[in-house]
Each structure stands twice: as C-alpha cells, then as structure tokens.
Amino acid sequence: MNDIDQIFQKRLSNASVTPPPFVWDGVERELRKKRRRSIFWWSLGLGMLLGVASLTWFGFSKTTPTRHTSTPLTLTANTPSNETHLKVKKAPNVAPLTPNTKQKNTAENQAFNHVLSTKNGLVAPNTSILPPISSPYPTPSEGLPKQNQAGQQSSDAPTFTTSSRVTSPQPLSGTAVSDNPPSFVLASATQQYAALKPLHSSFTLLKSKMAIVNTQKWQQKIIRKKKETDTKCYNFESHANAWLFDAYTGPLYAQKSLSTGSNPENKTYHDLRWNTESHRGLGFTAGARASLLVKQHFSVGTGIDYQQFTEIFSYEKPLYIQVLIDPNTGDTLDLDIVTQRFKQYSRFGFVNIPFSAGYEIRQGRRGVHLRGGGAINLLFWKNGTMLDQTTLQPAKFDTQDAFRVNAGLSLIGSAQFFLHIQPRTRLFAEPYYQRILKPVTKETYPLQQNYNLIGLRLGLTKIF
Amino acid sequence: MNEEALIKACLRGSAQHQRELYERYSGKMFAVCLRYARNSADAADMLQEGFVKVFTKLDQYHFQGSFEGWIRKIMVNTALRTYQRQRFDMEHSGFEVMPDQAVEPDAIARMSEAELLKVIAQLPDGYRVIFNLVAIEGYSHAEVAQTLGIQESTSRSQLTKARRWLCDQLESIK
Numbered sequence: 095m096n097d098i099d100q101i102f103q104k105r106l107s108n109a110s111v112t113p114p115p116f117v118w119d120g121v122e123r124e125l126r127k128k129r130r131r132s133i134f135w136w137s138l139g140l141g142m143l144l145g146v147a148s149l150t151w152f153g154f155s156k157t158t159p160t161r162h163t164s165t166p167l168t169l170t171a172n173t174p175s176n177e178t179h180l181k182v183k184k185a186p187n188v189a190p191l192t193p194n195t196k197q198k199n200t201a202e203n204q205a206f207n208h209v210l211s212t213k214n215g216l217v218a219p220n221t222s223i224l225p226p227i228s229s230p231y232p233t234p235s236e237g238l239p240k241q242n243q244a245g246q247q248s249s250d251a252p253t254f255t256t257s258s259r260v261t262s263p264q265p266l267s268g269t270a271v272s273d274n275p276p277s278f279v280l281a282s283a284t285q286q287y288a289a290l291k292p293l294h295s296s297f298t299l300l301k302s303k304m305a306i307v308n309t310q311k312w313q314q315k316i317i318r319k320k321k322e323t324d325t326k327c328y329n330f331e332s333h334a335n336a337w338l339f340d341a342y343t344g345p346l347y348a349q350k351s352l353s354t355g356s357n358p359e360n361k362t363y364h365d366l367r368w369n370t371e372s373h374r375g376l377g378f379t380a381g382a383r384a385s386l387l388v389k390q391h392f393s394v395g396t397g398i399d400y401q402q403f404t405e406i407f408s409y410e411k412p413l414y415i416q417v418l419i420d421p422n423t424g425d426t427l428d429l430d431i432v433t434q435r436f437k438q439y440s441r442f443g444f445v446n447i448p449f450s451a452g453y454e455i456r457q458g459r460r461g462v463h464l465r466g467g468g469a470i471n472l473l474f475w476k477n478g479t480m481l482d483q484t485t486l487q488p489a490k491f492d493t494q495d496a497f498r499v500n501a502g503l504s505l506i507g508s509a510q511f512f513l514h515i516q517p518r519t520r521l522f523a524e525p526y527y528q529r530i531l532k533p534v535t536k537e538t539y540p541l542q543q544n545y546n547l548i549g550l551r552l553g554l555t556k557i558f
Numbered sequence: 559m560n561e562e563a564l565i566k567a568c569l570r571g572s573a574q575h576q577r578e579l580y581e582r583y584s585g586k587m588f589a590v591c592l593r594y595a596r597n598s599a600d601a602a603d604m605l606q607e608g609f610v611k612v613f614t615k616l617d618q619y620h621f622q623g624s625f626e627g628w629i630r631k632i633m634v635n636t637a638l639r640t641y642q643r644q645r646f647d648m649e650h651s652g653f654e655v656m657p658d659q660a661v662e663p664d665a666i667a668r669m670s671e672a673e674l675l676k677v678i679a680q681l682p683d684g685y686r687v688i689f690n691l692v693a694i695e696g697y698s699h700a701e702v703a704q705t706l707g708i709q710e711s712t713s714r715s716q717l718t719k720a721r722r723w724l725c726d727q728l729e730s731i732k
Binding site for chain 1: 573576577580584585586588589592593598601602605606609610613614667668670671672673674675676678689692693694696721724725
C-alpha cells in the first residue's frame with residue numbers, strides 16, 4: 095500500500111465530525127413518513143384482501159333458489175312460425191331402472207329421436223330424449239312414463255301435452271326453471287312411432303342425436319346463466335321502487351390551481367408559492383349515501399362524505415455559513431453555506447353533504463348508475479404551512495388569514511359500475527369528478543386557490 | 559445501555575433509543591460521508607438517507623460482525639448511489655504507470671482531520687470515490703470495478719491520479 099494511502103487511512107478511518115443538528119430532524123421526519131406509508135399500504139392490502147375474501151365468499155357460496163320451485167312449471171319455446179307450448183310437470187321420484195326397462199326405453203328413445211328428426215327436421219328445446227353427457231340426473235329415458243297396454247299413461251307418470259309439431263330450438267323465455275331436467279312424454283310423437291318405424295335409417299339417427307346433444311349443452315348453459323342471474327340479482331321488475339344504501343371508501347386525487355385573479359401585482363408571491371408547493375395532492379374519500387330508486391331506473395340520493403388529501407410544502411433557506419479555520423495559523427481556509435430544507439405536509443379535509451339525481455341501467459347482475467349533482471360543504475379544515483403573503487417566509491395556515499371557513503358548493507358527476515353478489519347486495523366502483531365552485535381562499539387574500547377532485551369510490555350497496 | 563439492547567429497543571420502534579443510536583454513530587458516519595461528498599450539505603443529505611436506511615433495515619442485522627461496520631457499509635453504499643445518480647463520469651479508462659510520489663509524513667501529521675477531509679473533498683468526483691474505497695475502506699480494485707461498473711484498469715488509473723493530485727495539493731499547502 096502506498097504511503098499516502100496509509101497516512102490517510104490512519105487519520106481518517108476513525109475520524110468523527112459532529113453533523114449539523116437538522117440531520118436528525120430529517121431522519122425523524124423520514125421515519126415518520128415511512129411509518130405512515132407502511133400503515134397506509136397495510137390498510138390498503140388488508141382492505142383488498144377483505145374485498146377479495148368477501149367476493150369469493152359471496153360469489154361462490156351456494157344459494158338455494160326459493161322462488162322457482164313451484165310445479166307445474168310452464169316452459170315456452172317461441173318459434174318464428176309455430177309456437178309450441180309445452181306444459182311440463184316435474185317428474186316425481188323416479189324409480190331406478192332395471193336392465194330390461196333401460197334397454198326397452200333406449201329403443202323407444204331412439205325411435206323418438208328418429209320421429210322428431212324425420213318428421214319435423216328439428217327438435218324442441220329441453221326435450222331431453224337422449225341422456226345428457228355424464229349428467230348426475232336420471233336419464234330422460236328413465237323419466238319416460240310407463241304406458242299400459244291401452245296406450246294410456248300410468249297414474250304416476252308426469253303429464254305432458256303438445257298441441258303442435260315441434261320446431262327449431264330457441265332460447266327459453268320461461269320465467270322459471272327446475273333443478274332437475276324435466277322428463278316427459280311426447281304424446282303425439284309416440285302415436286306416430288309405429289307408422290314411421292320402417293323409415294328408420296342409421297344416418298338420420300346419428301344426425302338427430304348430435305343435434306339434440308348440442309341443443310342440450312347450449313340450453314343448459316342458458317339455464318345456468320339465467321339461474322345465476324335470477325338468484326343473485328334483485329328483482330327490480332316486481333319492486334320498481336327501492337332504497338339503496340351505499341358505504342364506500344377509496345383514493346382521491348386533488349388538482350390545485352393558483353391564480354392572481356385580476357391583480358397581476360401579486361405575481362411574485364404567486365410564483366414563490368407555486369414553486370414551494372406541490373400542485374397536486376393525494377388522499378382518500380369515505381362516506382355513506384342513501385338513494386331512492388323509483389320506476390326501476392331513476393334515483394335521487396343524499397348522504398355524508400369525507401375527503402382528505404395531502405400536499406407537500408418544500409422550502410430551502412440559508413441557515414448559516416460554515417467557516418473552516420486553520421487552528422495553527424487562524425487563517426480562514428473555507429466558507430461553506432449550509433442550507434436548511436423544510437419539507438412539510440399540508441392537509442385539507444372536507445365534510446360534505448352530497449345530493450344527486452341518477453339513472454340506472456342494468457343487464458343481468460351488472461349495471462351502471464350515472465349520477466349528477468352537487469355537495470354542500472359542512473366543514474373545511476386545513477393544517478399546514480405556506481409562505482406568508484407579507485413576510486414571504488414559511489408560516490402555519492392558522493397564523494395567516496388566507497382560507498375560508500367553508501368551501502361552499504361543489505358540482506359532482508359520477509358513474510357507478512356495480513355487480514350484484516346477492517339479490518340485495520352489490521359491490522361497486524364509482525369514479526367521480528368534483529369541482530369546488532369557489533376558491534377556497536378568502537376574497538381579501540391576494541391569490542385564488544381552486545381545486546378539482548377526482549376520486550374512486552369502492553364500496554357496497556344494500557337494497558331495501 | 560449496551561449495543562445489543564440498544565438495537566433491540568430501536569427494533570421495537572423506540573424513538574428515544576433511535577436518537578441514542580444516532581448520536582452514538584453519527585459523528586463517525588458523518589466523517590465517512592464527508593469523504594465521499596463534494597460539500598457538507600451533500601454529506602448531511604447522505605447521512606440522513608443512510609440513517610433512515612439503518613433504522614428501516616435494522617431487522618436485517620443479525621448481531622453477527624461489527625454493528626459499526628454494518629452501518630458504515632450502508633453509508634458507503636448510500637454515498638456511492640448518490641454519485642451514481644449524479645452520473646459522474648470517470649475521465650477515461652486506461653492504465654497509466656506513474657511513479658509514486660513521496661510525501662513527507664510530517665506535512666500530513668501537522669494537518670487536522672478537518673483539513674484532510676477538506677483536501678479529499680476537493681478531489682474530482684471519480685478520484686475521490688476510488689481513493690476512498692481503495693485507500694481508506696480497503697476495497698480491492700476488482701470489488702470497486704464491480705461496484706461502480708467500471709474496468710479494473712480504470713480504478714487503478716483513477717487511484718494513481720488521485721494520489722498524485724493529493725500529493726500536489728499537500729505540497730502546495732505545505
């Protein structure tokens with residue numbers, strides 16, 4: 095190692111110099127900020143976790159349909175030219191089949207398929223002639239009623255009538271479905287079975303089977319979707335008027351504008367403030383709202399809303415001049431100007447009474463609720479630091495006569511996107527825009543400070 | 559209060575003990591920062607940033623090895639990151655063979671630590687960082703090259719120039 099290295103290492107490796115006192119203040123401030131941030135992120139994480147957990151819980155929990163189990167059920171298949179009305183009775187307990195009966199029914203089943211496909215070319219929806227693939231339910235053939243010799247249906251067989259020929263498959267528009275696939279007898283088709291038996295061909299049989307299987311899959315999908323919608327969505331058709339209670343919270347972004355108004359003499363002060371303050375703030379919103387939904391789609395509402403956001407005030411000012419003096423000679427070796435940096439957080443809070451009118455559009459479980467209205471400010475609080483208009487030095491808000499006591503009226507517009515997770519419960523995300531109409535500063539203050547707020551309300555609605 | 563108890567108290571978030579720990583090590587660490595910084599304001603910033611890291615990463619210290627060494631390493635890394643952010647450029651790569659200049663030890667012995675720090679602070683950024691890392695902290699050129707993302711030959715070259723620059727400065731002061 096070089097001599098000079100050794101000398102410097104020996105002298106400086108354990109050197110100690112007292113740092114300026116403001117360093118510790120800075121450390122403390124940063125630690126506080128980090129602690130606050132970590133609390134915020136933990137709360138956000140916990141909130142999201144709870145949200146996901148509740149979504150999972152409500153979304154996947156089994157709900158028992160109670161409104162859709164009455165018998166007999168009526169399914170209506172609408173066709174363009176011919177309308178077929180099938181009165182279907184849910185099959186009572188179906189006895190397990192013996193191998194013989196199963197074989198017999200399979201033969202009948204094939205015949206039915208053939209009849210339907212050859213006679214009409216197409217098959218009716220939900221005419222479960224062939225067993226669905228790996229269905230947990232009794233096969234349709236198992237559900238076929240037994241006939242006595244005279245061709246009469248047995249007394250315990252489900253009744254079924256058809257008044258016209260069966261035509262193309264169509265989505266079901268019936269208001270209800272049963273849990274198990276209904277089984278029934280196509281009476282008219284049965285009567286023609288013997289006459290058409292000689293025309294049996296294996297090609298048409300296969301074709302008709304494929305058509306039926308496809309129809310069943312498609313049909314089951316529609317039924318599942320409808321069942322899901324019916325069991326998780328409030329029936330607004332039967333309850334045209336309803337109360338909606340919202341509870342929400344979410345992030346908030348505040349955009350500040352600062353102007354000299356009609357007095358350009360204050361430009362210097364304006365620029366000083368503009369350069370020492372952040373132009374935007376981040377915060378949160380939380381609140382509760384009650385709305386009356388009338389005629390299924392229109393709403394009026396009010397509630398209570400809290401918004402808070404934080405801005406940063408940063409300022410540098412010369413603190414002292416550091417002089418380096420040679421102890422031996424007393425000569426001044428160096429002058430160093432040390433600046434002190436302020437970085438403080440200014441907070442603004444608003445308690446508002448919002449009022450709104452809205453219109454709701456729904457499709458299945460989802461929908462959009464558009465709202466427009468305003469908010470009356472009840473409380474406007476602020477705590478922070480900014481440059482004083484006379485001294486141009488940092489000063490607390492409360493020592494300056496700058497802000498109004500009340501922020502006044504705001505205009506608000508929002509679009510709420512919701513999803514029913516229960517018939518009477520919705521989750522929603524609602525982006526909104528709010529414009530505070532008047533400056534939050536007093537008329538006597540040389541500058542005008544305005545705010546536009548953009549937020550996202552995340553919450554839950556209960557319907558009563 | 560012994561060091562271990564103090565660290566554990568800081569881990570529990572006690573502000574009073576954090577202050578105590580800061581006071582115990584801030585002098586030495588400020589000297590470290592001054593060696594790397596261009597001026598005392600930059601050094602104060604480094605010290606603040608370094609101590610914030612110390613308190614937030616304190617749970618990563620497993621009571622193995624010197625605690626002072628652990629803090630010093632954080633300070634050095636903070637200083638290096640500060641200068642990497644400022645994108646200081648090494649003047650050029652390439653190794654120059656230059657004879658070591660003899661320095662009269664008494665000339666340095668007569669100087670105070672503050673004066674020595676002042677001399678180091680006047681070194682160009684590239685020279686200063688490498689001189690600190692190699693000559694005072696004891697890192698090898700390979701480690702410095704890896705840390706700063708430069709070639710080993712550049713590190714050697716910068717060190718040689720730093721030494722010559724320091725000798726010239728000390729001669730002129732003398």
